[in-house]
Structures are given as C-alpha cells and as structure tokens.
Amino acid sequence: MDNWIFLIPLLPFLGFLVNGLLGRRLGDRAVAIIGCASVAGAFAISVSSFLQVDAAKPDTFLKQDFGTWIQAGDLSVSFGLVIDSLSGVMCLVVTGVGLLIHVYSTGYMKGDSGYARFFAYLNLFMASMLILVTADNIVLMFLGWEGVGLCSYLLIGFWYKGLANCSAGIKAFVVNRIGDLGFLLGIFAIWAACGSFEFSAIVEKVAEIDSPAAFWICLLLFVGACGKSAQIPLYVWLPDAMAGPTPVSALIHAATMVTSGVYLLARLGPLFDAAPGVLTIVATIGALTALLAALIAFSQNDIKKVLAYSTVSQLGYMFLAAGMGAYSVAIFHVVTHAFFKALLFLGAGAVIHSLHHEQDMRRMGGLRRRLPWTFALYLIGGLALSGFPLTAGFFSKDEILHVAHSGFGNIGPRGVLWAIGLLTALLTAFYTFRQIALVFFGSYRGASEPQASEESAAHGLELDKVKESPLSMRIPLIVLASLSLAGGFLAIPHFLQPGIEIPEDGKLSGLIIGGIVSITGIAAALAIYLRFPRALKGFLSSAPGKLAHRLSSRKFYVDEIYQKLIIRPIGVMAEICFYVVDRLIIDILLVHGSGFGASALGHLLRRLQDGRTPTYAAWFLAGAILVLAVTLWAAGG
Amino acid sequence: MTLSLDLCLYLCAAVFSIGVYGVLSRQNIIVILMSLELMLNGVNLAIISFGRYFITPEGSALSGTGASSSQIFVIIVLAIAAAEAAVGLAILLAVYRRWRSARIGNMRLLKG
Amino acid sequence: MDALVFYISGILMVASALLVVTRKNPVYSAILLVVFFLLTSLNFLVLRSPFLAVIQVLVYGGAIMVLFVFVLMLLNLTEDELEEKVEPGRKLLAGAGSTLLFVLLAWAINSSERIQAAGDTDLTGPVKDSVARAGETREIGEALFSEHILPFEFTSILIFIAIIGAIYLTKTRRADERRATDPAVEQPEESA
Numbered sequence: 001m002d003n004w005i006f007l008i009p010l011l012p013f014l015g016f017l018v019n020g021l022l023g024r025r026l027g028d029r030a031v032a033i034i035g036c037a038s039v040a041g042a043f044a045i046s047v048s049s050f051l052q053v054d055a056a057k058p059d060t061f062l063k064q065d066f067g068t069w070i071q072a073g074d075l076s077v078s079f080g081l082v083i084d085s086l087s088g089v090m091c092l093v094v095t096g097v098g099l100l101i102h103v104y105s106t107g108y109m110k111g112d113s114g115y116a117r118f119f120a121y122l123n124l125f126m127a128s129m130l131i132l133v134t135a136d137n138i139v140l141m142f143l144g145w146e147g148v149g150l151c152s153y154l155l156i157g158f159w160y161k162g163l164a165n166c167s168a169g170i171k172a173f174v175v176n177r178i179g180d181l182g183f184l185l186g187i188f189a190i191w192a193a194c195g196s197f198e199f200s201a202i203v204e205k206v207a208e209i210d211s212p213a214a215f216w217i218c219l220l221l222f223v224g225a226c227g228k229s230a231q232i233p234l235y236v237w238l239p240d241a242m243a244g245p246t247p248v249s250a251l252i253h254a255a256t257m258v259t260s261g262v263y264l265l266a267r268l269g270p271l272f273d274a275a276p277g278v279l280t281i282v283a284t285i286g287a288l289t290a291l292l293a294a295l296i297a298f299s300q301n302d303i304k305k306v307l308a309y310s311t312v313s314q315l316g317y318m319f320l321a322a323g324m325g326a327y328s329v330a331i332f333h334v335v336t337h338a339f340f341k342a343l344l345f346l347g348a349g350a351v352i353h354s355l356h357h358e359q360d361m362r363r364m365g366g367l368r369r370r371l372p373w374t375f376a377l378y379l380i381g382g383l384a385l386s387g388f389p390l391t392a393g394f395f396s397k398d399e400i401l402h403v404a405h406s407g408f409g410n411i412g413p414r415g416v417l418w419a420i421g422l423l424t425a426l427l428t429a430f431y432t433f434r435q436i437a438l439v440f441f442g443s444y445r446g447a448s449e450p451q452a453s454e455e456s457a458a459h460g461l462e463l464d465k466v467k468e469s470p471l472s473m474r475i476p477l478i479v480l481a482s483l484s485l486a487g488g489f490l491a492i493p494h495f496l497q498p499g500i501e502i503p504e505d506g507k508l509s510g511l512i513i514g515g516i517v518s519i520t521g522i523a524a525a526l527a528i529y530l531r532f533p534r535a536l537k538g539f540l541s542s543a544p545g546k547l548a549h550r551l552s553s554r555k556f557y558v559d560e561i562y563q564k565l566i567i568r569p570i571g572v573m574a575e576i577c578f579y580v581v582d583r584l585i586i587d588i589l590l591v592h593g594s595g596f597g598a599s600a601l602g603h604l605l606r607r608l609q610d611g612r613t614p615t616y617a618a619w620f621l622a623g624a625i626l627v628l629a630v631t632l633w634a635a636g637g
Numbered sequence: 638m639t640l641s642l643d644l645c646l647y648l649c650a651a652v653f654s655i656g657v658y659g660v661l662s663r664q665n666i667i668v669i670l671m672s673l674e675l676m677l678n679g680v681n682l683a684i685i686s687f688g689r690y691f692i693t694p695e696g697s698a699l700s701g702t703g704a705s706s707s708q709i710f711v712i713i714v715l716a717i718a719a720a721e722a723a724v725g726l727a728i729l730l731a732v733y734r735r736w737r738s739a740r741i742g743n744m745r746l747l748k749g
Numbered sequence: 750m751d752a753l754v755f756y757i758s759g760i761l762m763v764a765s766a767l768l769v770v771t772r773k774n775p776v777y778s779a780i781l782l783v784v785f786f787l788l789t790s791l792n793f794l795v796l797r798s799p800f801l802a803v804i805q806v807l808v809y810g811g812a813i814m815v816l817f818v819f820v821l822m823l824l825n826l827t828e829d830e831l832e833e834k835v836e837p838g839r840k841l842l843a844g845a846g847s848t849l850l851f852v853l854l855a856w857a858i859n860s861s862e863r864i865q866a867a868g869d870t871d872l873t874g875p876v877k878d879s880v881a882r883a884g885e886t887r888e889i890g891e892a893l894f895s896e897h898i899l900p901f902e903f904t905s906i907l908i909f910i911a912i913i914g915a916i917y918l919t920k921t922r923r924a925d926e927r928r929a930t931d932p933a934v935e936q937p938e939e940s941a
Contacts, residue, residue: 639873641868642872647858648759682793685796685801711798713901715808716908727916731918739830
C-alpha cells in the first residue's frame, strides 16, 4: 500500500476543490458528505499506512516521491511524502480527530449561509496540515505550514461581516508571519549548513554542523514554532482566534495546527540535540508560557477563552518536554491533548449551541440537568485536562513532569522548571473546574441577570428552552471521551523513540504527586465556587486580590505593551511613509512636479519660437559661436 | 612688405563678422540680404587666400587641375549667392505685396 | 608693392562694410556694397585670380546689385518705412555677438599650427612653376569641365530652380485668384 500515501493529503484537497467550487450548487447535504468522506478516506489510508509501518519495526517508513518541485542551480526541492512512526502518529491524530470534528460541524454549522465555504476551508486545512506532517523535506513542510496559516486566517474570520472577526484573523496571520520569518531564515541556514532540505539528510549531517551554526538554526526554527504554537512572545493571537466557529477552534487551535511547532522540533530532534543552549531556551519558554497562560485563564469569563488559554498552557508543557530532549513525550502529550481539548471545545460548542450562541459563563449555570450528556462528556474532558488519575492527560502530563524532574538522555534534571510545571498543573485543575462549576453547577443565571458583556448578546435564554445537542454533535464527543480515558495506555513514548530509556526511578512517586496535585486543584475549585463563593468575593475585594484579578483579566497587559512598543511605532512609520513618501515625494514632487516641470520647460522654450526672424538668426549665431568655442576648447585652444 | 596667410584670414573674419552684425541688427529686409552677401564675400576671400597659398612653393598641396579648385569653389559660391539673392528678393516682393512693409519685424507668421 | 595694395584695399573693405550695415538709406548701402565688391575684386587680382576678379565685378556688381537696386526702386519706401528703431539692446547684443564671433575666429586662426607655420610665406611672392597659371581662365575652364563637372551641373540645376521659384513668387495674379490663395482672407465654403 505504499503507493497510496499521496492520497492522504490529496483527498481532502479534492474535497476542498469540489466543495469550494460547486458547493453552493450541490446543497448542504452533499457538501457535508463530501467534506466528511474525504477526511474519512484520508483516515483510512493513514490507518493502513500506520499499521504497515508499525508492523515492520524498527525505523521503517513509507516513502513516495513526486519528482522535483523547485530546481535552481544546485538547489533542488522535491515533492516527497514519508510516513514513518512520527508522521504516522500525527496523520492518525489529524485525520481521526479531524474526521470527528467534521462530523460535528455538520450539526453545528447547520443553517449557516456559508456552509459550503466552511467545509471547503476545513478540507483545505486538512490537506495543508497533512502535507505539513508527511513532507520529507523542510521546504515542503513550510508549504503546509503556510497553508494552515492561511486556513487559520480564513476560518477565524469566517463570519467576515463582523469586524472583530476579521481583525482577529489578521492578528493571527500577522503574528504567525513574524514566526514564519524566523522559520524561513532557519531554512536558509539549514541549506547553508547542510546543502540539503530533506529531513533524513539533515539528520545524517548533524555531526558535521558546528555549534554556532546549529544554535542559530535551531533558534530560528524555534521562533517559527513559537509563532505557530503560540508560545511567549507570539501567543497573543490564539485567544483572539476564538472569534471563529467553535469547530475551528477545536480542530485548528487545539488539536492540530498549533502542534505543528512541536512536530517540527520532534522531526529535527537530532539537530536540536546538537544545540543544547536552544533546548534550554525551549524548555524555559515552554514552562513560563504554561504558567502565564494558566494565570490568565483564571479570570476569563468567556467559555472559549478559558479553553484558549488552557491550550496555550498545555502547549507550553509540550515544549517543556521537547526542551528536555524528550520529543516522544511531547508528542504523547500532543496526542492526548488533541483528544481531550477537542472534546472540551466541542463540548463548549454544544453548550453554546444549546444556549443559542451565549458564550459568557456568568450567564450560565446549573446546566447539568438540562444537558446531561454534554455535562458528562465535558466532565471527562475536564478530568483529563486536570490530570485526574488514570485519564490520558494524567499519563502524558506526568510523563512530562517526570522527565523535567529526572532528566532525559543527555540532559540533566531541571528542578525549577519541574516546580513551575507542577504549580501550573495545580492551577490547571483549578481553573478547569472553576469553569465546570460555573457552567454546569449552581443556578442558571442566563435569563435573570441582565449583565451586559462585550461578547454575548443582550438577551438570555429561558432555561426550559435549553435543549441537548443533536446526535451529529454528540457522537464525536463520545468517541473523544473514550479516547481521553483510554489514550493514556498507548505507550507512545517508547514507540517513537525506542532507543532512549526514560529513567524509571521516581516514576511512581511522580505519578502519585501528580495525582494528588490534580485532585487538590479540583477539590479546591469545586469547594470555592460551589460552597464558599463569598470567600472568593472577599478575596477579590481585598487589595492583593484586586491586583491579582486585574493582572489576570487584563492578560498581564501584554497586548497593550505590544500595542505601545511595536504596533504604534509601525503605525507611525506607515503614516510617515504615506504622507511624506507617497503623498509628498511621489505624488506632489515626482508626478505632479514632473508634469509641472515639463510644462514650465515648454513655456520657457516656447519663447524661442516667437515668430520673429531676427530672433532665429540670433540663435543661429549663438549656436555657431557655441560650436566654434567647443571645438577650439577641445582642440586645446 | 609681405602678405601672409593669416593676415588675409583676419580680414575675412572681420568682413564676415560685420556681415553677421548687419543681419542681426537691421530691420530693412533688403539691407539684411545685402549683409548676407557681405558674409559670402568674406568666405570667398578666405577660399582664394588658401588657394593662393597652396600654389606657393612652400605650401604646395595642389597640382594639375586641382590647383584651380579654389577658384572653382568660389565660382560655385558665387552662383549660389546669386540664386539666393534672386529668390530672396522674390520672396520680399511677394511679402511686400501682401503686408505693405519691408520690415522684418512685421513678419511674424512663424510664431508658435 | 602688391602687398601694399592689398593692405589699403583691405582697410577700405572693412570701412565700406561697416558703412554698408549702418546706413539708414538702403540705396546708400547698395552703393557702398558695390564699392566693397570692387575692392574685393582688387584683392582677387593681388592674389593671382584674374578670372574671378572680373567675374566678381560682373556678377556681383553688375547683376546682383542691379537687382537689389531695382527692387529698392520698386518698393519706393517711405520715410517711416525706413525707420530703424529696434527694441533696446538688440543692437548691443548683435554687436556683442558678432564681436565674439570675430574673436573666436581670430583665435582659431591664431591657434592653428598650419596657418601659423604658413606665416613666412609671402602670398605676393613666387609661385610654383607647375601651377603658376592656376587662376587663369583656361586653367579654370579645364578644371571646371573635367574634374569638377558634377558640381557645375548641379549648380546649373540649382539656378534653374531659383529662376522658377523667383518667377512663381512674383507672378501677378488676377483678382479672384489672389483672393483664393491669400492665407489671411477667409475662403468661401466649397459645397461638397
């Protein structure tokens, strides 16, 4: 079956073409079938390819080359796809979770006027993401990288009639661009150092690259990863990206696109191993991002924003693992995170859908009786995210903490980062169950409290009108919930990096500590929000409480800082360019001026032709004198 | 007293320049045409001087029928001057019939 | 001796030329121009071109100047038509220009090595024997009709064209023909 792997990105791409060009004419039902079928086909082929690779261990892969894509002198880039253990896992996650989300979207987006356009974009995204993970060279991967960035922009601003949605899309694209610059420079550096773009060739030549070169290459590539995977300082686009439809948030901004950065590091693992300085930076930034995002998630009132910051935080965990050289552990967390984060987002989407597009948690409450299925499934997701014992999240998160604590391969333990990670785990459990408490427990606040918030509409829904979501939306949730429970037992780390041993001592105690932390956080949140809300109010009205709340809800003023330091100066430069360079110099001086100059010259020269013969005769003489003088002067007088 | 070539040439230059002055500063068309003839005569003198120099023993550059080439040159110039004077006066007459003036300041139709 | 004649006639030539361009009365200018031609003819004689000396008088003095005087008499210009008032500075500018021209020409003559090297040769002195008769009629005739026949023919064509031009330009027209070809008079519309 190794000749079929090209279908993996191709089928969704065909789905994009059909739905994009003919979608409106085909009708919503056909669009939905085509959109889901193309992904289902890709999933089927991913499964079969993966089984082939898995069965013929170790280190085998399926490869398919389509010839040269770019040829410029020495430089040549081929269009080649490869399925090895790493890309096989990624394909499975992308197509599997993607398929579930496609099915979910058939119900969620029902009745939307842009139904066909949505599925077209979604398929295009799948195609790009699959190219990204199956590419055998970094330039082709970059093609997919850009493709997913484009689709992210298109889908965030899907409801383009709203200005905020378009701005969010542009913000995502621009911030990504900054990262992409680093990525591109990294690609150039790789060419300069290795002479090849193929991953296999790069990995082989790692030993020949000297330290400074490896450092810079890895650093530049990490900048690209920061942009795509929303790490400090390029994470600011992801919360804004919640303006897009919820399936988009689930698929792109939780399960797949944002993990591209982690995948990049895993792909070029041996290269990064040669640059330990960069790995330290990666791990540190990962840990700090995890902590920062968790702190911000505390005070968010929008149900999706909590999940967005949670995603940023969990991505930080993945980079923490990658920074310890444990790429397989990072990918493990990618997989489990895809399961439970997609579950949570889709669940949130179900809540939003049932409440007729209400997103503010302050107007929810007590929904567990009206939406029993949604509640149960969401609860499972929340437990996985919090690292409740035996859930998938428990295993992957604790693997990361264990690696940070005990070291991995050549990299020694980093106690500080482990502590940060542990603290963040506590916070994660807390804010997750804060959310669950606010949404599903307590009393319903939707119709009674007329609080106006910026995001939600001014009307609330009567509680008895709240209905459970349709089956098309529920089944994917059930599947994801099962995976969130069972996924932890997949033993992915050993599968991906078979050679390396994870030190075993301290593993059990690590698991126990992790479990305790998780349960503590959950209990604390439930206690405070359900039993002792006044204690919370008291804390928030005190001075440190006010400060903490302000810092958190204002996202630590990062957006404002960026605005002042970066965006305003660029805006000023743009104004200068417009008013001075464009208007003044080009329009007035050059264009208008040259016209004016030409006509002024014409006016001047017209005086020569006054129709009077003596004038002409005088000019004859002048010409003759000039010629004579020049000749004499040139001949040396 | 000797007569050297450059002396002749200075004379020609002087006559020519005087003719130029006449062309530029006078209003009466006939006087302008006469100044033009003055210029042509200056040129004729220069040609003859050179021709005379080239048949001296020191400056001999011409031989055979070529020795008369300066005279031939002047004959041609003369003929052309005559033709030009004739046509110029004819134009003057035609113009005078129309505008009743022989002043070059009044001939402005070439404007623009 | 010859050189002395040349010098005197040269000075007189310059004087008469200056007078030609400065007289208000064009007839005076014409007469002075004839004098100028005669002096030029004298110079030609000194420079061993007897044929040209004669031709100069005959053609310039006898034909061209006659033509000029004819036209002058024909025009019969009145006093105010002879008015020479030009805009201020024009005479000055013309004078400056022509002086500058003279200076440049003189400078050119002065800086030419060949001409300066020829300064020793006396143009009134001996002649190379083989070409001694260069300016005589017979030699000119031989040269004109053998080596230089082509310019000769072209010149004749040129004179021919000049004759045609002169006749056409001065042809008197019938009254209606005159109106029809006058550019300043509006032409009646021709029905198409």
